[in-house]
Amino acid sequence: MKKQPLTSFSEHIRNLRETAELSLRQVAGELNIDPSLLAKFERNERQPTKYFIKLIADYYHIDNNELLREFLSDQIAYKMLDEYDGLEILKVAEEKILYLKSKKQ
Incomplete structure (x- = not known):
């Protein structure tokens, strides 16, 4: 399987829309949100909810x-x-995630 190029979340959702040849208005209408909000998500100016x-x-x-x-x-x-020390912090965080998951079980 070919690995896709690395992109940000905002770039990814914009690429999905553009690849489907859809306008902001079309997608926003289907999702029942304001087109300007979708544009802000695509420009990484706002953070979406889950x-x-x-x-x-x-x-x-x-x-x-x-x-x-x-x-x-x-x-x-x-x-x-x-x-x-960003990468070192991530390594410690990974260990903490494993620890916290084991405590949950």
Whole structure:
């Protein structure tokens, strides 16, 4: 399977719309949201809710979890972008996730 080029969440949802040759108004109308809000999501000026991410995934018939991973990984990447030890912080965070998951079970 060929790996897709790395893009941000906002670029990804814009690419989905443009590849389908749809206007902002068309997609926004189908999703029952204001076109200016969709444009802000596509320009990374506003952050969507999980509900909106599910709407987009359903609309384009793509995996919701995949799109949610794309969004959440952006959030983490932007937080770590200016940190000197960003990658080391991510390694520690991974260990903490495993620890916290084991405590939940």
